[in-house]
Amino acid sequence: MTQPSDQGAALDNLLTESRSFPPSEEFAAEANATSALYDEATADREAFWAKQAERLHWDTKWTQVLDWSDAPFAKWFVGGRLNVAYNCVDRHVESGHGDQVAIHWEGEPGDQRAITYAELQREVSKAANALVSLGLRTGDRVAIYLPMIPEAIFSMLACARLGLPHSVVFGGFSAEALRTRIDDAEAKLVITSDGQFRRGSAVPLKAAVDEAVSRTPSVGNVLVVRRTGIDVEWTEGRDLWWHDVVDAQSDVHAPESFDAEHPLFILYTSGTTGKPKGILHTSGGYLTQAAYTHFNVFDLKPDTDVYWCTADIGWVTGHSYIVYGPLANRVTQVVYEGTPNTPHEGRHWEIVQRYGVSIYYTAPTTIRTFMKWGNDIPAKFDLSTLRVLGSVGEPINPEAWIWYRENIGGNRAPIVDTWWQTETGAIMISPLPGVIAAKPGSAQRPLPGIGAKVVDDTGAEVPAGGGGYLVLDEPWPAMLRGIWGDEQRYRETYWSRFAAQGFYFAGDGAKYDADGDIWLLGRVDDVMNVSGHRISTTEVESALVSHPTVAEAAVVGATDPTTGQGIVAFVILRGGVAQDQAKGAEAIKALRDHVAKEIGPIAKPRQIMVVPELPKTRSGKIMRRLLRDVAENRQVGDVTTLADSSVMDLISSGLNTSA
Ligand code: 6R9
Numbered sequence: 001m002t003q004p005s006d007q008g009a010a011l012d013n014l015l016t017e018s019r020s021f022p023p024s025e026e027f028a029a030e031a032n033a034t035s036a037l038y039d040e041a042t043a044d045r046e047a048f049w050a051k052q053a054e055r056l057h058w059d060t061k062w063t064q065v066l067d068w069s070d071a072p073f074a075k076w077f078v079g080g081r082l083n084v085a086y087n088c089v090d091r092h093v094e095s096g097h098g099d100q101v102a103i104h105w106e107g108e109p110g111d112q113r114a115i116t117y118a119e120l121q122r123e124v125s126k127a128a129n130a131l132v133s134l135g136l137r138t139g140d141r142v143a144i145y146l147p148m149i150p151e152a153i154f155s156m157l158a159c160a161r162l163g164l165p166h167s168v169v170f171g172g173f174s175a176e177a178l179r180t181r182i183d184d185a186e187a188k189l190v191i192t193s194d195g196q197f198r199r200g201s202a203v204p205l206k207a208a209v210d211e212a213v214s215r216t217p218s219v220g221n222v223l224v225v226r227r228t229g230i231d232v233e234w235t236e237g238r239d240l241w242w243h244d245v246v247d248a249q250s251d252v253h254a255p256e257s258f259d260a261e262h263p264l265f266i267l268y269t270s271g272t273t274g275k276p277k278g279i280l281h282t283s284g285g286y287l288t289q290a291a292y293t294h295f296n297v298f299d300l301k302p303d304t305d306v307y308w309c310t311a312d313i314g315w316v317t318g319h320s321y322i323v324y325g326p327l328a329n330r331v332t333q334v335v336y337e338g339t340p341n342t343p344h345e346g347r348h349w350e351i352v353q354r355y356g357v358s359i360y361y362t363a364p365t366t367i368r369t370f371m372k373w374g375n376d377i378p379a380k381f382d383l384s385t386l387r388v389l390g391s392v393g394e395p396i397n398p399e400a401w402i403w404y405r406e407n408i409g410g411n412r413a414p415i416v417d418t419w420w421q422t423e424t425g426a427i428m429i430s431p432l433p434g435v436i437a438a439k440p441g442s443a444q445r446p447l448p449g450i451g452a453k454v455v456d457d458t459g460a461e462v463p464a465g466g467g468g469y470l471v472l473d474e475p476w477p478a479m480l481r482g483i484w485g486d487e488q489r490y491r492e493t494y495w496s497r498f499a500a501q502g503f504y505f506a507g508d509g510a511k512y513d514a515d516g517d518i519w520l521l522g523r524v525d526d527v528m529n530v531s532g533h534r535i536s537t538t539e540v541e542s543a544l545v546s547h548p549t550v551a552e553a554a555v556v557g558a559t560d561p562t563t564g565q566g567i568v569a570f571v572i573l574r575g576g577v578a579q580d581q582a583k584g585a586e587a588i589k590a591l592r593d594h595v596a597k598e599i600g601p602i603a604k605p606r607q608i609m610v611v612p613e614l615p616k617t618r619s620g621k622i623m624r625r626l627l628r629d630v631a632e633n634r635q636v637g638d639v640t641t642l643a644d645s646s647v648m649d650l651i652s653s654g655l656n657t658s659a
């Protein structure tokens with residue numbers, strides 16, 4: 001791993017993107033957020049956040065907005081008390097919206113369920129009563145290992161209602177990954193299902209729990225939702241069916257209030273090295289920023305919009321932008337269980353058409369996959385209801401952005417490129433869709449109330465046009481409150497790099513353009529050094545994707561005897577491209593020349609390999625570490641957090657035949 005301090009201040013990349021798309025006058029006139037929001041936040045940041053907190057119902061009001069005296073451990077809305085689940089569910093029923101659909105759920109096999117706020121309240125109450133009956137008490141941890149079914153959301157909200165911090169573990173993770181997460185949090189209960197539907201077939205889920213909990217002394221019970229009907233092993237006394245335990249409960253439960261700083265959840269993020277970090281989030285500040293950002297960034301109109309975030313709840317995006325932010329804002333949303341190509345590659349657009357989805361939030365990797373499948377697929381559906389599109393998870397290449405705008409957004413819907421992290425809890429950098437002229441590939445500006453800067457090695461802000469490290473220079477309400485059980489690691493990972501300035505180090509490289517807008521350049525660890533020039537993987541990837549034959553690209557720096565590192569690119573070709581021809585030596589040369597033309601000769605890949613797939617985590621992030629192993633002819637490392645662990649075999653076996 002390259003230490004940040006080994007790197008110079010500025011990146012040498014020259015790729016420029018100058019297109020810009022202002023919101024239409026109609027959109028701007030109706031938008032939730034106007035430029036006044038920036039002024040308000042600048043005038044008095046704490047007063048601004050206090051006003052945002054008024055979006056929520058507080059049982060007891062806070063006495064102090066921010067206590068930063070024990071930095072880097074923040075306390076927001078000190079003395080305030082609230083119930084997060086009450087804010088996401090009950091209060092909407094009490095305000096007369098019990099009949100509004102909260103969730104249009106669609107299973108992968110095509111089963112559907114519309115859940116109103118009144119029904120959600122009953123389901124969450126029953127689940128909460130069930131957790132109490134199992135002996136769980138405030139502060140106990142609950143692990144949730146479920147597919148995207150309604151019970152996943154009921155479970156999270158039931159935990160929130162009782163002050164039981166949940167730890168959602170992504171359903172694609174292995175028994176071993178689950179075990180380490182259960183152990184680290186010492187969870188007392190695991191909620192899972194018999195199996196899940198994946199690409200048309202039922203695959204086991206509980207089996208992994210059985211394996212994991214055989215070695216986790218903290219777990220007393222396993223609560224099992226029947227989803228697929230497949231056979232499961234059963235441990236009497238430990239295992240309980242959801243339909244036996246939950247359905248027998250009263251559907252009335254009185255929420256109690258908790259301190260604003262009561263832990264809401266732990267979510268594990270895998271760093272590049274070491275054991276996963278349990279990122280800790282608390283209640284009042286987190287919910288305030290999740291709701292504020294969801295309302296303003298997506299321009300949510302609760303009475304008319306149909307919102308859809310395609311993330312999995314095992315990812316922070318599912319926590320903040322399926323469960324907490326949207327439900328606090330009384331959203332009507334779509335939740336879909338399955339993969340985008342089951343049973344056909346138009347599944348998402350069929351869903352958009354069926355429910356009249358107006359706000360759609362997904363990841364660049366998904367967008368590039370749609371590009372690869374071809375423009376004719378979305379063209380078959382009526383997507384005219386879409387009015388805001390979002391992107392999250394990685395830098396979005398300008399070409400993918402333009403494709404998204406043209407083919408999904410009808411050249412009309414603003415795109416919000418939202419930068420944030422598990423650690424930040426909620427969106428930090430993003431254009432406001434009715435205010436800012438969007439630039440393809442740039443997340444642009446910190447939201448009102450948020451402080452972010454690009455700084456050099458010494459912590460000094462770089463000038464317009466300069467590159468360096470992204471830092472957050474002001475505490476924010478949804479910030480992590482630490483790493484579960486490891487105070488030292490929290491200080492070291494995020495606060496030691498710019499300790500003198502008191503900045504939070506995000507681990508991302510970034511640059512300013514001439515207007516002072518921020519462009520994210522990927523994780524600092526991914527920056528390459530070619531003959532002393534620092535080149536960002538993101539920009540070389542964007543240059544490749546801007547070529548008409550390329551759908552996706554991943555770039556790594558491989559050790560090179562002459563240049564230090566050489567650029568090695570892995571590319572997936574677009575649907576419709578004559579694959580054999582595009583793999584030929586001429587075609588590869590054309591791609592190398594294209595990169596040279598877009599960025600400069602220094603960025604010309606040493607080697608380009610055409611591959612059928614790229615190794616990705618379930619949130620769509622490319623695992624470059626594995627590609628570096630391939631590029632440097634090493635044994636491929638740990639693949640347990642890959643969405644599909646067979647991908648590496650596909651890549652390695654295909655390489656002998658590609659250029
Ligand atoms: C929400 C989420 C965080 C890392 C982050 C950065 C990358 C996320 C991005 C983006 C450029 C965006 N990232 N959004 N990079 N533009 N709009 O993804 O959380 O899984 O913790 O990942 O993802 O590198 O540091 P998480």
